[in-house]
Amino acid sequence: MKNTGDRRRTIYDVAKAAGVSISTASNALNGTGRTNAETRERVRRVAEEIGFRPNALARGLLSKRSHAIGMLTNDTYGRLTLPMAAGVSEVLVDHGVSVFLCATNNDPRLAQLHLEALLDRQVDGIIFTATRLDLEPPVQLSRLPIPVVYVFAEGPADSVTFFPDDEQGARLAVDHLKELGRSRILHITGPRDYLAARIRAQSYLDACGDGAEAMFGEWSEEWGHEAVQTVFARPGPKPDAIFCGSDEIARGVIDALRDLNVEIPTDVAVVGFDNWEVVARQTRPPLTTIDMELKELGHRAGLAILSLSKGEPVPAGITRLPCRLVVRQSCGSPLQSD
Amino acid sequence: MKNTGDRRRTIYDVAKAAGVSISTASNALNGTGRTNAETRERVRRVAEEIGFRPNALARGLLSKRSHAIGMLTNDTYGRLTLPMAAGVSEVLVDHGVSVFLCATNNDPRLAQLHLEALLDRQVDGIIFTATRLDLEPPVQLSRLPIPVVYVFAEGPADSVTFFPDDEQGARLAVDHLKELGRSRILHITGPRDYLAARIRAQSYLDACGDGAEAMFGEWSEEWGHEAVQTVFARPGPKPDAIFCGSDEIARGVIDALRDLNVEIPTDVAVVGFDNWEVVARQTRPPLTTIDMELKELGHRAGLAILSLSKGEPVPAGITRLPCRLVVRQSCGSPLQSD
């Protein structure tokens, strides 16, 4: 007779079935107060039997902690957001915390609406995510009564913020190319007004020194294509490796190189950025690239908001999580490159 | 003095500030009961002034409707899920309903955990989404005390289910090609064990009649590439159009055709399926394709679960939402094709 009725079982039902008071039932189930071991066991068995599960609303109302958080995102497409969100949800579900997804489409009205709904629901915290790293949050988050964690977006001074370590990621790519004996490395990346593009480019320039060249453009395949054509059309020495600011750009680069009959990786090695599998796996040859560990980013952001919501201290400022090099075949390997 | 304090304002604060009882305050704010117009106005003004917003937890506890729903998905990557989820969230936020995102990663344990959390939170309904159309839901959803809507996944008999209209979508593609004067249309698509692949293929066969050929394989670029090579290597007449089961396949097809020096769209017209912009916009030439209207699918699913949760009747069974043809340049146009 496991909750076959229509009504959800309450702690009142448990108490009645176990022949104790409501308080004793609660204490027994939560291990609080003073309870006889035998009674405690009986109550727990009864609760299990009738399929009792505590009402999260009532619990939240009393404890002032809803054990839910909100995720505010302005990413419509979801290439970055969803893996990240999955990471957040994955790490929090084990702590009994659920995640509200709020897609704002960069619309301030919608963002405001979502934010108010979240506050009305007494969420314990908010994770704000953006894809356009440069964009202002579409809504005022600074003076909220609950903690906010920023991912892929910079919050006000002293806020808790997570980014991938673009600087280290770029270094990873360049070091890999250098280890394989490449010396004339070119960098083709996205628009200069993206912070991530600037950081990666600077890291590349620092690592490669003189002769290094960073070409800013778009986050598109087309731009990769175009940049390669430009470079190979002009006089002077040609690069023996290209580090791309995104996998999409890398894809354009690879296509353009093939059109020019340039061998990959023999003549030119190519490294991407994103490890966006649908792209990186499908290039010919498959793309060596930098993974931003989006899921791990989600884990960390989730744990951070969890700690903050409990009042535990979390180091403020920007935390940059290491990227990972994923080796496929667009660079050759130390062994086979000769 | 708009909620500058630490504590959230309650209806008790409103009542006190307006000099009325709690019940009157509630009645005035909600327009229930009998209230003098003047009093009602005063209460509302006061509520506005002190920044009162009702506690959704308390409200939900009483009304037994939490005004929240859960979205259970096993899609890790999110290409289909996130636009759909954004549609759901977008349409529901205006009705004061929020959405819990639960990524199950196809892990039954995780799915069970999420499901229990949702029930504990008294959600008003659940939207279940899958990418692998053939897969069983990772958890038993049939005997739940709350309504369930299925999207991209088939529920038990008589459940409310939404799919894109694959049959109509395929017809859209074939008709477009025919209108442009193409007669030898080939179909290259994904694995036969995907229902969507089978439906699209059947629709194509019905529309094209004898001589039509559907090639099943993978949902990958590589397969598109390979299929084209096979077809163009064997003797006999060559197709003058290729309808692809996905944009990724189309991409492989286009690349392979270019390698063979076949002109697109002059010699062969290509149509994709998905309107996955990162792919469809970046092929050369840009890809004419079928859009599944994922956001609209989300809207409809959201409205359906809303109605169901209010006890309003919703037609059971599978509803298929029309797809849309997106014309780019991979087929030419009636005007420029000569």
Place this chain on the structure above:
DNA sequence: AGTTCATGCTAAAAGCTTTTAGCAGAAAAA
């Protein structure tokens, strides 16, 4: 024997809202 202590349990309050039942007063009807 009288006091202190520990144990196992319970009644009641608190958390915030909505709804029900009903009270007083005034107006309308008898």
Place this chain on the structure above:
DNA sequence: TTTTTCTGCTAAAAGCTTTTAGCATGAACT
């Protein structure tokens, strides 16, 4: 004048849980 009806308001209950304060009971002290 008495009764009915309507109006505007309020006290209290309900929704479900956790926590606080405290009540008996029996054991261990002084």
